[in-house]
Amino acid sequence: MGRKPTDGPxxxxxxxxxxxxxxxxxxxxxxxxxxxxxxxxxLGPGTLYTAITRLVEKGWIEAEAVQHRQRPYRITGEGxxxxxxxxxxxxxxxxxxxxxxxxx
Amino acid sequence: xxxxxIQILLFFYPATWRNEYGAELEGLLVAEPLRISVVLNVLWxxxxxxxxxxxxxxxxxxxxxxxxxxVVTVFLLGMLASLPLWRQMTQPVAEALKQxxxxxxxxxxxxxxxxxxxxxxxxxxxxxxLGYPLTIGLIRAKLASVSTPGAKRRGSALLVWSxxxxxxxxxxxxxTWRNGVALTLHGFEPLIRIGSPTTVSGCFGTFTRSIxxxxxxxxxxxxxxxxxxxxxxxx
Numbered sequence: 561m562g563r564k565p566t567d568g569p570x571x572x573x574x575x576x577x578x579x580x581x582x583x584x585x586x587x588x589x590x591x592x593x594x595x596x597x598x599x600x601x602x603l604g605p606g607t608l609y610t611a612i613t614r615l616v617e618k619g620w621i622e623a624e625a626v627q628h629r630q631r632p633y634r635i636t637g638e639g640x641x642x643x644x645x646x647x648x649x650x651x652x653x654x655x656x657x658x659x660x661x662x663x664x
Numbered sequence: 665x666x667x668x669x670i671q672i673l674l675f676f677y678p679a680t681w682r683n684e685y686g687a688e689l690e691g692l693l694v695a696e697p698l699r700i701s702v703v704l705n706v707l708w709x710x711x712x713x714x715x716x717x718x719x720x721x722x723x724x725x726x727x728x729x730x731x732x733x734x735v736v737t738v739f740l741l742g743m744l745a746s747l748p749l750w751r752q753m754t755q756p757v758a759e760a761l762k763q764x765x766x767x768x769x770x771x772x773x774x775x776x777x778x779x780x781x782x783x784x785x786x787x788x789x790x791x792x793x794l795g796y797p798l799t800i801g802l803i804r805a806k807l808a809s810v811s812t813p814g815a816k817r818r819g820s821a822l823l824v825w826s827x828x829x830x831x832x833x834x835x836x837x838x839x840t841w842r843n844g845v846a847l848t849l850h851g852f853e854p855l856i857r858i859g860s861p862t863t864v865s866g867c868f869g870t871f872t873r874s875i876x877x878x879x880x881x882x883x884x885x886x887x888x889x890x891x892x893x894x895x896x897x898x899x
Contacts, residue, residue, distance in 0.1 A: 587688075588688050588689070588691070588692045589691070589692055589695055592692070604701070604702060604705030604706070604709070605689060605692045605693055605696060605702060605705065605706060606689075606702075606705040606706040606707070606708060606709030606710065607705060607709060608692070609685050609688065609689050609692075609709070610709045610712055610713060612685070613681065613684075613685065613713070629687060629688075629691055630688065630691060631688055
């Protein structure tokens, strides 16, 4: 299903997958578990592979050789740059929002 | 059981996508409890993939534009043909009414009844039965660009049969109607025995039900063949 508004701004499946792959390659199930642990967000299997398809098409991640019927994915240089840009944007929004909350 | 259900779910994805990611998604679904939310998530994303495959999107947009144009054109042609069609449709009913000793004319319950039937209902019916084979033709053209040769051949054969049978069913319904017979839930019944089409909408409704009954009945073998092939593909 689509992303729920209550999931928050950091719930974009593409960003979550890129963040998960930022510290090394992982296969689908490992990505799901990793995202659940660091973002407390459980992606549906369909959502995961739709996002993976898009990320591969954009060249932000790439598949490695199949291991035991599972194919790990790794982030590319372009993907890492995109992730960094997105996270910087989020940090800028978060810092402005927090500052305004504290001084209002 | 779970494996079969997973195979059915994967069947909803485009073949090209399934070849690339199907085995991985299958592995993931086997490892997960198959809750209803997971099933809905997979179905929803299969639909998104079907509509999204970027390389085919221009072709799909073009097909949709052509299809909309064709539907409007056929509807307008249906409007042109609706008066003669209406005369043909009412003739057997008038005959049946005469035989049953009633006045051979249809009455209107509401002032706009005849207008709605002649200028909207009949063109819509013509559009449905002529538009269906047209749509089939477009789907066939789309199949040509996305399927493997074997699947394309089988899909094409089914679509051609389906389109031809829809035209045949319309033809069959018109012929039987002109002979004073309609296909109902109880089988073929003479119009005189149905008794109801004494109003404009009653006459149109009886004819529509008859032509749809013909259409659905003749599509049963195509549907059965499709389901049989689909089952063979996924088992």
